[in-house]
Amino acid sequence: MPTTRTQIRPGAYYDSVVLMQLQKALLALPQVLDAGVVMATDANKELLAQNNLLAPDANAARAEDLLIAVSAENETAAQNALAQIDALLARKRATSDDAYRPKSLENAAQMLPDAQWVLVSTPGKFAAGVARDALNLGKHVFLYSDNVSLEDEIALKNSARAKGLLVMGPDCGTAIINGIGLGFANRVRRGKIGIVGASGTGTQAISVGIHRLGEGVSYALGTGTNDLKDAVGGITTLQALDFLARDAQTETIVLISKPPSPNVAAKI
Numbered sequence: 668m669p670t671t672r673t674q675i676r677p678g679a680y681y682d683s684v685v686l687m688q689l690q691k692a693l694l695a696l697p698q699v700l701d702a703g704v705v706m707a708t709d710a711n712k713e714l715l716a717q718n719n720l721l722a723p724d725a726n727a728a729r730a731e732d733l734l735i736a737v738s739a740e741n742e743t744a745a746q747n748a749l750a751q752i753d754a755l756l757a758r759k760r761a762t763s764d765d766a767y768r769p770k771s772l773e774n775a776a777q778m779l780p781d782a783q784w785v786l787v788s789t790p791g792k793f794a795a796g797v798a799r800d801a802l803n804l805g806k807h808v809f810l811y812s813d814n815v816s817l818e819d820e821i822a823l824k825n826s827a828r829a830k831g832l833l834v835m836g837p838d839c840g841t842a843i844i845n846g847i848g849l850g851f852a853n854r855v856r857r858g859k860i861g862i863v864g865a866s867g868t869g870t871q872a873i874s875v876g877i878h879r880l881g882e883g884v885s886y887a888l889g890t891g892t893n894d895l896k897d898a899v900g901g902i903t904t905l906q907a908l909d910f911l912a913r914d915a916q917t918e919t920i921v922l923i924s925k926p927p928s929p930n931v932a933a934k935i
Contacts, residue, residue, distance in 0.1 A: 668741065669700060669738060669739070669740060669741075670738070670739055670740075670741060670742045670744075670745045671719065671720055671721075671722050671736060671737070671738045671745070672722060672736070672737055672739075672742075672745040672746060672749060673720075673721075673722045673724055673725040673734060673735060673736045673737075674734075674735045674749050674752065675707070675724070675725065675727065675728045675732050675733070675734055675735075676732060676733040676734075676735070677729070677731075677732050678731055678732065679732065679733040680706070680731070680733070680789065680790055680793075681733065681756075682788065683788065685756075686704045686705065686706075687704075689704045689735075689752070689755055689756065690702050690703065690704040692755045692758075693735075693737060693748055693751075693752075693755070696744075696747070696748045696751065697744065697747075698739050698740040698741065698744035699737060699738070699739050699744065699745075699748050700738045700739055700740060701718060701719075701720060701737075701738040702720075702735075702736065702737050702738070702748070703715045703718065703720045703734075703735070703736040704733070704734075704735050704736075705733075705734055706730065706731070706732070706733060706734070706790060707725070707728035707729060707730060707731075707732045707733070707734035708730045708791075708813070708814060709730070710813075711734070712725065712726070712728070712734070715734070715736055719738065720736040720737075720738055721736065722736065730790055730791060730792065730814050731790040731791075731792050731793075735749065735752060737749055772785065772797065772800050772801060772804065773800070773804065776804045776806070782806065783806060783807055784806060784807045784808070784809055784844065784849075785797075785798075785801035785804075785806045785807070785808055785809070786809045786811065786849060786850075787801065787808060787809065787810050787811060787812055787836075788811040788812055789812055790812070790814070791812050791813055791814025791815045791816075791837070792814070794810060794812035794814075794815050794837065795815055795816070795819035795820075795822075795823060798810055798823050798834065799823065799826070802823065802826050802827055802830060802832055802834070805830070805832070806832070807827075807832050807833045807834075807835075808823070808827065808832070808833070808834045808835065808836070809835050809836065809839060809842060809849050809850065809889075810823075810834060810835060810836025810837045810838075810839055810891065811836060811838075811839060811840065811850055812836070812837055812838070813837055813838040814837075815836075815837035815838075817893060817896075817898055817899070820834075820837055820891070820893060820899060821898060821899055821902075824894075824899065824902040824903055825902065827902075827906075828902055828906060833888070833903065833906055833907070833910075834891075834903060835888060835889045835890065835891065835903060836889065836890075836891040837891050837892075837893075838891050838892045838893075839867065839889035839890070839891050840867035840889070841864075841867040841870050841871055841887065841889060842870075842886075842887055842888060842889045843855070843862075843874065843884055843886060843887035844886060845886075850867070850889075851867065851871065852871070852874075852887070853871055853874055853875050853878075855874045855875060855877065855878035855883060855884050856878055856882075856883035856884075857883045857884065857885065857916075858877070858882045858883020858884055858885060859882065859883065859885060859916065859917060859918040859919060860877050860882055860883065860884055860885060860917070860918070860919045860920075860921060861884070861885045861886045861887075861888075861911035861914065861916075861917035861919070861920045861921070862874060862884060862886070862887040862888065862920075862921045862923065863888050863890065863904055863907040863908055863911065863920065863921070863922050863923065864887060864888070864889055864890065864922075864923035865889075865890045865891070865892065865894055865895055865904070865923060865924050865925040866923050866924075866925055867889060869923040870887050870889060870923055873921055873923060874887055885911070885914060885916040885917040886910075886911060886914065886916075886917065888903075888907040888910070888911070890903040890904050890907065891903065892925065895924060895925060895926075895927035895928065895931050895932070895935075896927075896928055896931070897928040897930055897931060899931075900930075900931060900934070901927070901931040901934060901935055904922075904931075904935060905934070905935065908920065908922070908935070922935075
C-alpha cells in the first residue's frame with residue numbers, strides 16, 4: 668500500500684535549484700508516486716501536508732533543516748528512494764560546473780567589482796548576517812529569504828539607508844532592475860512605468876498587465892511584507908519612491924501596497 672516516509676537533514680542547506688533537481692530525480696525512481704524536497708519552514712511543511720507528504724516525524728524538523736519526503740507504492744520503494752539521496756546529490760556535484768566558485772561574499776565581490784546587487788536566499792537564521800556583509804561591501808540587497816526577525820529587518824534597512832543603499836525584503840520574491848528580472852520576475856519590455864511593490868504576486872500581475880497593454884517597466888522594486896508596518900516605517904518604500912521620482916526613464920509610478928499602518932500610509 669502507498670507509504671510516505673521522510674528524512675530530516677539537520678542544518679543542511681542547498682539552493683533552490685539543487686532542491687528542485689533532487690526532487691525531480693526522486694520522482695523518476697521506480698514506484699515513487701510523489702516527492703518533496705524543501706527547507707523545513709512552517710510554510711513548506713504546510714505545502715507538504717496539503718500534498719499528503721507530511722509524515723508525523725517531519726514535525727520535528729526546524730526551519731534550517733532539509734526535509735525530504737517520498738510517497739511510494741510500498742515501504743520498500745520509499746526506503747530505497749531515501750537511501751539514494753546521497754548518491755543523487757553526489758551525481759549533481761559531479762556534473763556541475765568545475766569553474767572556481769568563491770567561498771565568501773568578499774571574494775565574490777573582488778571577482779565582480781562592478782556588481783551592485785547581492786541576492787540572498789539562505790535560511791532566515793543566516794540571512795541577516797549575509798545581508799549585513801553585503802551592505803558593508805557597498806552592495807544593494809535583494810533579500811529573498813523569509814523568517815528574518817523584525818528587529819534584524821529594521822536594523823538592515825536603517826543601515827542601508829545610511830549608506831545610500833537599498834534592501835528589498837525580507838521575503839521579497841520579485842524585482843526588475845535595469846530590465847533584469849530578479850527572483851520570480853516576468854519577462855516584460857522596458858518602458859516608462861516604475862513599480863514599487865509590497866506584494867510580489869501583485870507586482871507580477873501589474874508588470875504583465877503593463878506589457879500586454881503595450882507599455883513597459885523601468886524598474887520594479889520590492890519592499891518585503893513588513894515594510895509598511897509601524898515598526899519598519901516604510902523605509903524601503905520611501906527610498907524606492909524617491910529613486911523612481913528622480914529616475915529619468917520613469918514617467919509614471921505604481922505603488923502596490925499590502926494593508927499599511929495608518930501612520931505609514933500618511934507618511935507615504
